[in-house]
Amino acid sequence: MGLSISKVAALCGVSPYTLRAWEKRYRLPKPAREANGYRTYTDDQVGLLRQMARLVHVGVPPRHAADYVLGVRSVLDANAPRELVDRLGSGEWSFEALTAGLQMSLGTVDLAEVADTWLLPMLELVGEEWASGRISIEQEHMLAAAVMGQLSLLWDAAPALRMTTPLVLAGLPSGCQHQIGIYAFATAMRRIGWQVVYLGADLPAENWAQAATRQRARAAIIAVPMLDDVAPAQQLVAALAQARPGLLIGVGGRHQHLVDHPAAIPLGHQFVPAIGQLRALMGISAVASR
Structure with a gap:
């Protein structure tokens, strides 16, 4: 038997209204309905909703969070550098949101490829925006700290070294x-x-x-x-x-x-x-x- 919407909302730390809105707006998996029309959620659905709630809580826009949990795209990698820099300049991306997005986006892809297609172009654009005054030095440093933090995690999580390589x-x-x-x-x-x-x-x-x-x-x-x-x-x-x-x-x-x-x-x-x-x-x- 599945969980009711009130119990799932409590587990996710959001309101039942928010869960209903996410279901309608972001194509999250629809729960089953009992004879009386009440929603019931499976364990897998609860897991997706808790992940969605965690991303939104740290500042990731709901539409990006939904795309990530549904496997449509990663939180940051699929965004053009221009979009990310604009969000950074507007203050929409908090440090926590940047960190969460980087952790879940860069850790599951070939780092060399994502560096060529997203990371390096984004860093170059950030430098240009800072030089022109469109983003502040504090915002530039915030992004740099988030990127370095994620790279450190990826470094530590690297597979065992092959001692046969130079x-x-x-x-x-x-x-x-x-x-x-x-x-x-x-x-x-x-x-x-x-x-x-x-x-x-x-x-x-x-x-x-x-x-x-x-x-x-x-x-x-x-x-x-x-x-x-x-x-x-x-x-x-x-x-x-x-x-x-x-x-x-x-x-x-x-x-x-x-x-x-x-x-x-x-x-x-x-x-x-x-x-x-x-x-x-x-x-x-x-x-x-x-």
């Missing part, structure tokens, strides 16, 4: 702080089984060289997201090439083309082809890295 270092040169892109790339590699050591932001060249030598790294991946990062990136590439000859040094980020050193290998601006390029350079088969 070890890769990833991070930023001395003085460089904008680490979302490089951390996302490192996380994407780790999630397909690569041995990745993330060294973080603002690491001096001598410490990079020590890490590469001590850990016998096969590759080092750095990013040059800002124009001011070009000079320290060039110094880092030179230091790594001298400390560990033969080290594969991949360079990403918006200003990668300005790093002028024979050891620097530009990786382009998309994750999927960059990972493919590294796989080919290091002789890692697609099967071995999954």
Whole structure:
């Protein structure tokens, strides 16, 4: 026997009126009706409604929450970057809503693919909107914190490392702080089984060289997201090439083309082809890295 609408409403922390509205507006599964016309809900339906209620409670718009619980689309991934940035600027997305959406959207997809199609375009658009004054520095920082938090969860939840793959270092040169892109790339590699050591932001060249030598790294991946990062990136590439000859040094980020050193290998601006390029350079088969 199913549960009544009043009991389900209590379990979800919403009113019976809200449950009836969700059923009418968002195509949530219709409950069975008893002879007297009263609704009765199955356990599966209650689970969907509780998930819907949790998303709405943290600020996800009901139509997006309904699409997610019904499997129509993920909370954030299916939204164009423009839509998300507009919602961020209007204050519609709270920090909790961003976090909830990121947790359920990015954790179930290929991170490299979603980075190319959504995450990186969205971050670039956020930077443009901040520069033009259409979103505040507080909103930009809120989004950055939500993204970094989710990437950390994905890093920790990555499958067991395949010790047969070469070890890769990833991070930023001395003085460089904008680490979302490089951390996302490192996380994407780790999630397909690569041995990745993330060294973080603002690491001096001598410490990079020590890490590469001590850990016998096969590759080092750095990013040059800002124009001011070009000079320290060039110094880092030179230091790594001298400390560990033969080290594969991949360079990403918006200003990668300005790093002028024979050891620097530009990786382009998309994750999927960059990972493919590294796989080919290091002789890692697609099967071995999954």
